[in-house]
Amino acid sequence: MQSTLDSLTEWLMTKGLHIALVVVFAIIATRVIRFIARRISKRWDSGDAADSVLRPERVKHRRAVASVISSVAIAVLYVVVAVDIANQLGLPIGSLVAPAAVLGAALGFGAQRIVQDLLSGFFLITEKQYGFGDLVALTVTAGGEARGTVEDVTLRVTKLRTSDGEVFTVPNGQIVKSLNLSKDWARAVVDVPVPTSADINVVNDALREVSTMAMHDDGLPELLLDEPQLMGVESIEKDTVNLRVVARTLPGKQFEVSRRLRALIVAGLRRAGVADAEAAASRTG
Secondary structure (H helix, E strand, O other): OHHHHHHHHHHHHHHHHHHHHHHHHHHHHHHHHHHHHHHHHHHHHHOOOOOHHHOOHHHHHHHHHHHHHHHHHHHHHHHHHHHHHHHHOOOOOHHHHHHHHHHHHHHHHHOHHHHHHHHHHHHHHHOOOOOOOOEEEEEEOOOOEEEEEEEEEOOOEEEEEOOOOOEEEEEHHHEEEEEEOOOOOEEEEEEEEEEOOOOHHHHHHHHHHHHHHHOOOOOOHHHEOOOOEEEEEEEEOOOEEEEEEEEEEOOOOHHHHHHHHHHHHHHHHHHHOOHHHHHHHHHOO
16 A cells, blocks of 8 residues: 555656646646737737728738637647656557547548638638628628628637627538638729719719719718719619719728718709709619
8 A cells, every 4th residue: 555655646746747848837827829910910000090991901911820720739739738747647659649530530520611711711712712801792602691890710610790799610521612802992882873864974073073082072972082083974774874983992991981972973963953863863772
């Protein structure tokens, strides 16, 4: 009994202490890795605009890469710690190679979707399809669509927050198509239905005046990359002629610019005396 107690005490003071120190080291290292990743992300964000969709593309991509690197580093750390603990416990690591290979092959067939998610996530990040803060619309294999602002990107999943505050968690392997609505720049498109009885030249002059005024409107010039352009007649229907106005905007701001342009167009058509077109412009989505 005494010899058993002495052996247990010796084991606790040597291998047991080593295992405890390794576990503590793993916990501290995990927190340090996550702390460094957060600090790096905050430093990249500190020099940019407060609105996430206005961040430079390189910042969005670097944040996604930093998140993936930290996750991979933590996973590798845990594997190394597990192997070291197994050695301290005297488990025959070498003899487990063959069973591990068989188990790995069995898990490989059952984990095809996970592997697909990881590979898809790798290409999503390396190809810079989207990053933190981007407004995206993702088409998934089930035929549905997930639309929202990217809150997190890992090798396995992408998390989106919708305008209603809900969070989509989409496995990367199920993403069939990704539509980035806030990459580099966006385009606001406003179609103005005009009755065929109206003078098109008068309407064109009114829309050109609106385009010029937009560059001096309160708050709107900061969202525009250049002056809105009148594209002319877009289509002809039975009772109306559709004219189109387009404007290049900052990423993610096309919807706000479209709304404000419609308000300016309604006011401009009212001044030009085109009442029917004014009412139609206020209804266009």
